[in-house]
Amino acid sequence: MTPILEAIDLTRTFQEGSITTAVLKGLSLIVPDHQLTAIIGKSGSGKSTLLHILGTLDTPTSGQLLFKGKDMLKLSDKAKAQLRAQHLGFIYQFHHLLMDFTALENVALPLRIAKLPVNTAQRRAAEYLEKVGLKDKMNFRPAELSGGQRQRVAIARALCPQPDLILADEPTGNLDEENAATIFALFADLVRSEQRAVVMVTHDLALAQRCDHIFSLENGSGHFLTR
Numbered sequence: 001m002t003p004i005l006e007a008i009d010l011t012r013t014f015q016e017g018s019i020t021t022a023v024l025k026g027l028s029l030i031v032p033d034h035q036l037t038a039i040i041g042k043s044g045s046g047k048s049t050l051l052h053i054l055g056t057l058d059t060p061t062s063g064q065l066l067f068k069g070k071d072m073l074k075l076s077d078k079a080k081a082q083l084r085a086q087h088l089g090f091i092y093q094f095h096h097l098l099m100d101f102t103a104l105e106n107v108a109l110p111l112r113i114a115k116l117p118v119n120t121a122q123r124r125a126a127e128y129l130e131k132v133g134l135k136d137k138m139n140f141r142p143a144e145l146s147g148g149q150r151q152r153v154a155i156a157r158a159l160c161p162q163p164d165l166i167l168a169d170e171p172t173g174n175l176d177e178e179n180a181a182t183i184f185a186l187f188a189d190l191v192r193s194e195q196r197a198v199v200m201v202t203h204d205l206a207l208a209q210r211c212d213h214i215f216s217l218e219n220g221s222g223h224f225l226t227r
């Protein structure tokens with residue numbers, strides 16, 4: 001099976017004044033389709049940088065990025081944005097919810113942008129809020145929710161458009177153990193029963209161990225751990 005994503009010899013250098021920081025130095029990574037892949041690595045090792053590049057939110061200094069075999073770096077910005085909206089779901093460390101919108105409106109927003117009728121969008125949003133255990137908080141605004149609940153709203157928002165690939169940066173980092181377990185179970189279910197792929201950056205080794213693959217990022221490069 002064609003991997004959902006393949007990164008080949010990626011480099012990413014940040015230039016700030018006279019200071020150059022090489023974060024990725026020839027990193028290659030194959031993300032298998034329909035599987036859960038964990039990315040682990042020390043703080044500052046470049047995990048978020050890599051995830052942004054994998055999602056076309058950042059451009060590598062050099063290297064190749066293939067999505068289902070297609071070269072993504074050759075696409076126009078507009079085509080990249082379209083690909084992201086149609087195929088990718090992002091979950092960030094910090095939630096980025098719209099504070100004036102209710103949980104339901106936040107989750108429905110990507111579907112509204114994709115031009116689904118409001119009733120359909122809200123029905124699907126409600127379904128995903130229920131999946132993350134927030135059925136009774138649908139009409140709450142982010143300010144009325146706890147940090148963990150906001151994160152779960154953000155997760156529902158990312159999953160609701162049913163993306164092929166979910167890219168998650170420490171998605172359970174600010175959740176308690178029970179909520180983290182709920183979210184992991186949801187990811188596992190998406191992969192097993194809906195044939196999605198998930199790439200998850202995590203500090204939590206126990207969680208990484210439950211993924212199908214663990215990619216360890218070190219010194220600007222990385223490798224899969226064998227087990």
Ligand code: ADP
Nearest residue numbers: 014021023041042043044045046047048049050
């Ligand atoms: P991680 O997510 O593993 O903690 P990051 O990818 O956030 O690591 O950062 C890796 C390194 O890249 C850090 O040294 C960070 O300071 C640097 N870095 C990340 N983004 C930028 C940026 N936009 N400009 C300059 N340096 C950056």
Ligand code: MG
Nearest residue numbers: 047048049169
């Ligand atoms: Mg990070």
